Structures are given as C-alpha cells and as structure tokens.
Amino acid sequence: MFTKSTNILYNMVYVCACISIANAANYTCLVGNDAPHPQDFNRVIFCRPHEVCYLEEYVTPAGLIRYNAGCKNEIHITQGNECHDTTVSSPNILVCSHCCRGDLCASSMCGNTGYPINTGPVCYSCPYPIDQSDLCDTIRICNRNEKCGFFVNQDGRFEVKCMPDSSCNQAMTTSSCARCCDSQLCNSACDNPNATNIPTSGTRKT
Template sequence: MTKIFNLIVCLCLINSVVYARRCLQCNSVTQPFDCSHVSECGRNEECYLEQYVSTDGIILYDVGCKATQLCTTSHGPFGKRRSIGTSICFACCNDKDVCNIDGHCSAEKFIPPTGSNICYKCHLSGRPDSCHQLTLCDQHSVCSIRQVTNFLGHIRWEHGCVNQAVCSSLSNHGGCSYCCDSPLCNYNCSKTHSVITSPSISSTTTAIQQTPPIVTQIVIRPTNIKYGDTVTIQCLVTGNPKPTIDFLVRGRRLGPNVQVDRTTHVLTISNFLPYDDGYYRCIAANLLGDVHKDFHIQGQP
C-alpha cells in the first residue's frame, strides 16, 4: 500500500513539473519587463499582473503566479485598497511562458530589439530546468546551455548567451550543451529545440536523448591484492547527462588511506591493510536516477 501511495505521489510530482507554467515574479516594478526573475507556477495557477497606485501616487506592477480560480476575464479588483496602494487593474494569462510581460493592464509591452532574444542566465544550476533568471541576448548572440562540473566534480549547468560562432564547439561539448535561437529555449534537456550548430548552417530540430546511469564494469588493479599494495578501483558507467560517481564501504567510513580523484573518479587505497578488506559500493547518478554496484575486495599476506 505504501509503495502504491509513493508511486501516486511521484506521478503527481512528475505531472506538476510537466505542466508548470513559468511566469515573471516580482513586486513593485515600474514595468513588468523590469522584472528578471521567473517562477514556476503550480498546476492550477496562471501568470498574473496587477497594476496599482502606490501611497506615493506612483503606478507600479506586481507580477507572478495566481490561482486559476482567482483569475477572471475582467480586470478584477479595481479600486481595491492594499497596504501599499490602490489596485487599478488585474489580469491573468496562460497562453505561454512569461506571458505577463505582454502589455496587460496598459503596461508597456516588451518588444525586444531586432535579432535579440530573452534567454535564461545562471552560473551553476543544479538542474537544466532550475535556472530562474532572465537576460537579453543581443543580435550577435544566441541562447545557450552548457553542462559543466563544479570544483567537487558535480554536474552543473551554465545558462546564458554566447556568440553564434562558438555553437559548433558547444554542441560537441557533450551531455546537455547546445545553442538555440528562440525565446526561453535554453532550460530543458528533455524537449526538442531549434539547435544552432554554426553560423553557416540553418537551424535544425534535434532531440536530445537522455539515458539513466548504468554501471558497466568495476576495474580493480592489481587483480591479486597483497597487503601493502596500492590498489586502484575504477567504476565504468554510461548515461546522459554524464553521471556523477561516488564510493561507499559497507559498515564503516572510507579509511584515511583512501582517496577519490574527482576528475577521473578513480578510488585509490594506499598501503592496503586487513582493515581495508570488505564490501564496497560504486554509486552512479544523474537526473534520471541512480544505480549502484557492490563488489568485494580481499587482500592476501
């Protein structure tokens, strides 16, 4: 029964991600396009915009997500008093992401300069779809996302703008890395994008295939371990995005003579001792899940 409940919860969470609308989310901005932060709305929410007159007599806007049941076809609570001013217009939209930038409530409609695009911009995001800041890429740049690793070797993603001339090398970077030329296109590795490969090649539609991690082999050297040897263990894995790799030893912590290279993912045991005998575990993980493989190491006098 518990497993069925957990499955239902999991499916609900997946559905909420799939259908989440993204909207500008800011308070007290002069114009909606002055907001550069984006939030993911709930399944029963839409983008909204509220125009109000502050207590100082200044027209300002709040933008964000609002429950669908509170959204009406009219411009809502005209004259409603708030602690920060008086509301004079309220509007909702749900036709596309960031639709509350489109000039509702007499706001100035955002019209990007010719050749430019709104793109996501973040330095190190934990997931391709977890960037929530916007920027405007100029006519010489396109949106981009690049799979990188932080200083601990963990997979991260950089979102932003790059010159179209570097798109070919970016697409060969591996994992979830590409350029694209439509608004807000650089945030998701599991959908189809209009991907740019070079300035001289037209845009083509490319599906980026993701695969869960698989541990294909454990390589232990030397094969016949004697106490006092230096032992190396390499966990060979496949998967896209490129999986992270960690090691555990059953029943205790890794000893002080054990080091893991975060670049090569090779575990090295210096001066192998009887204390180091035991069951070890290699763990590989990416966005699509994690997998592990156990193995036993036994030294000889």
C-alpha cells in the first residue's frame, strides 16, 4: 500500500530525474588515437547526453608521448577530472586519463594548455562541399585574419571552412544560407536561411 509520504518521495525522485535530463548536455569532443598533441586531432564527435569528453596520455615502448580522445560515459569519472576504464593497453603505459564537460575541453586536459590564443577560432572545416550541414566532423585552427564560414554554394551544397573576412562577409550577402562568425565551432548552420529545401538535418547545436 502506498502512503502519502511514499507518493511524495516518488514525486521528488521523478522531479530530480527530469531536472537531470533537462540539464544533460551534448558535448562536441575531440576524437582519435595516437596523436602527438591534443591540438593535432582534426576530427570531432557529437557525444550523447550521458557522455563527457576524455583525454588519455600514454607513453609508447619507443618513449613517445601520445594521446587518445573521444567520448566516455560520465559514470567513469572518479574524483576530480580523473577517469577510469582506459583504452590504453600494454605495452603502452598510461600517464593520465582525464574527463571534462565542454566542447573541445580535452585540448586542455592532462596538463596541456589548449588551443593557442594568437590565432583565429577553431572551426568546422571540410575540404569538399557536403550535402547535409551536420556531415562535417573535421576541424581546423583558422588563421588570425579568418572567420568560421558556412554557406550554400551555387550547386545547393554546403561549404564549411575557414574563410578570410572579406570572402566570408561576401557569402553572407550572396548565399541563400550563410554564417560568418569567430567563436569556437560556430559554423554549423546558417544565419540567413532564405532558400527553400535546404538539405539540413538540424541535429547539431549551433
């Protein structure tokens, strides 16, 4: 038999669960293996709500420092930023395994300093036009005089890349769907969608 106090307890648990789900975030994380530095990863992955970014530092049998990165279930976080359930195996020696919450946050884990501040932003950058706006999973550190660009070309396909200020601004006025911006990973969608039938899935955050 359910008592009044039991019902109140169940309601409190339900509310807490709803709050937890509402606060869940999808992080965009670096992903790859055997990189000499975290900044050398040029691919990202859009993690699920219960996942966080991770970075593993290890030493190879040749004495080289290498890194693995990707998404990991948040239950693997122990104390602080430390993570267990490592992907590093013998004969490599694990030095550091850290998890973090935030886009590209692994770039500054395990004692690394993150991306340089004297360059342009870190942007989505695909070397060829794509058919859906969320198909670009490669990134690049832009030059200081460049912005993150996103626009639909004359063939109706998306171009996502670092662009000089002048070219980016011109795309904003000539393309049916474009964005020019200078913050991290900001070029995943357009600011002025004037065309119809633009093939975007709308699954990635902007």
